Amino acid sequence: MSFLIHCLYRPGGAADRLPIRRAHIHYMLDWLPVTVFGSAILSADGTQAAGMVVALDVDSETEVRRFIASEPYCSAGLFDTITVNPLVQMTPPYTRAVLERELEKCQ
Known part of the structure; x- marks a missing residue:
């Protein structure tokens, strides 16, 4: 089953x-093998990061909670809200190369 994790930053979290x-x-x-998709959420004007969404294809919500508990942004307390909803996958995920390109941008 797939689950959508929707997280919005607290003030200053971005x-x-x-x-x-x-x-x-x-x-x-590390979680890519069970990731349906993941994305940053932007502010209404598209200029600021506002949060993230991740969809995971896992056996249970317990696995989702394990993901949340250890995810670095979540562990650092960056989010005001985190919601989890069951999801039906309709499109495929991106490849590993997308994340590797983003990793190269990190300082």
Whole structure:
């Protein structure tokens, strides 16, 4: 079953994520085999990071909670809200190369 994890940053969370973005991307690479898709959520004007969404194809919500508990942004307390909903997958995920390109952008 797939689950959608929807996370919105607390005030200052978007800026606070930058020092741990590398750890976040490495974490997402570890979870890539069960990732349906993942994306940053942008502000209404598209200029600021506002949060993230991740869809995982896992056996149970317990696995989703394990993902959340260890995800670097979540562990750092960057989010005001985190919601989880069951999901029906309709499109395929991106490849590993997308995350590897983003990793190269990290300082």
